[in-house]
Amino acid sequence: MIRTRKLCKYFDGDRALDSVDLDIAPGEVYCLLGANGAGKTTLINILLDFLPASSGNAWINGLDVSVEPLETKKYVAYIPEQVMLYGTLSGVENLDYFVTLATGRRLGRERLLELLGEAGLAADAAERRVAKYSKGMRQKVGVAIAFAKDAKALLLDEPTSGLDPQAADEFSRLLKKASDRGVAILMATHDLFHAKQTGTRIGIARRGKIVANLDASDIGHADLEALYLDLMRA
Numbered sequence: 595m596i597r598t599r600k601l602c603k604y605f606d607g608d609r610a611l612d613s614v615d616l617d618i619a620p621g622e623v624y625c626l627l628g629a630n631g632a633g634k635t636t637l638i639n640i641l642l643d644f645l646p647a648s649s650g651n652a653w654i655n656g657l658d659v660s661v662e663p664l665e666t667k668k669y670v671a672y673i674p675e676q677v678m679l680y681g682t683l684s685g686v687e688n689l690d691y692f693v694t695l696a697t698g699r700r701l702g703r704e705r706l707l708e709l710l711g712e713a714g715l716a717a718d719a720a721e722r723r724v725a726k727y728s729k730g731m732r733q734k735v736g737v738a739i740a741f742a743k744d745a746k747a748l749l750l751d752e753p754t755s756g757l758d759p760q761a762a763d764e765f766s767r768l769l770k771k772a773s774d775r776g777v778a779i780l781m782a783t784h785d786l787f788h789a790k791q792t793g794t795r796i797g798i799a800r801r802g803k804i805v806a807n808l809d810a811s812d813i814g815h816a817d818l819e820a821l822y823l824d825l826m827r828a
């Protein structure tokens with residue numbers, strides 16, 4: 595569902611991604627760990643066609659993102675560190691706007707509220723102006739957009755940074771819900787704890803390369819931390 599082969603990116607001759615091969619199947623939650631500058635955001639930006647690759651290929655739902663960028667966008671949802679919404683509009687109005695923009699279809703108010711409810715946002719909160727939302731609430735609107743689009747791939751960049759433990763835990767459970775619907779999920783994060791808690795697989799990136807690929811069930815929290823630190827020191 596999310597696939598890359600020999601994906602490379604150079605910025606002014608400096609290597610940000612080095613021959614990255616990735617396969618994330620429907621229902622998988624792939625958590626990508628790595629130090630600052632490891633290339634995590636660059637990978638997501640290429641998958642979103644925000645950036646061109648220097649060489650190699652990336653596919654979403656079988657479509658090459660650089661060859662069919664508009665078609666690809668129908669299948670992908672993106673949750674950045676700060677979900678950008680219109681502060682003067684309510685949650686439900688934002689969802690209405692972004693879903694209409696993405697799909698060309700208008701959903702009824704009841705369906706919009708239902709989608710927000712599935713993403714964990716209660717109806718009274720959904721009617722409030724987004725300017726007063728916490729980061730966690732904004733993310734729920736982001737997930738509701740993904741649900742409404744019936745996105746096949748969900749890309750997240752540092753979604754749990756700055757969330758309190760309860761909100762981060764709630765967000766992990768929401769991602770599980772998305773994966774149960776068969777969404778392929780790529781989450782770039784520094785949060786080893788939630789990577790282990792939420793991920794079905796864990797990748798560790800270093801200087802643009804994926805240097806470890808693990809089944810989350812094969813490794814405990816402490817061993818993951820030890821492996822991560824070892825790889826960063828190597």
Ligand SMILES: Nc1ncnc2c1ncn2[C@@H]1O[C@H](COP(=O)(O)OP(=O)(O)OP(=O)(O)O)[C@@H](O)[C@H]1O
Pocket residue numbers: 605609610628629630631632633634635636637
């Ligand atoms: N637009 C750009 N122009 C030049 N260099 C860039 C650009 N974007 C990223 N880089 C460089 O590419 C490398 C990878 O950066 P990237 O932002 O992908 O890392 P990251 O793993 O997401 O880091 P962080 O954890 O800090 O978000 C870094 O050396 C960075 O300086």
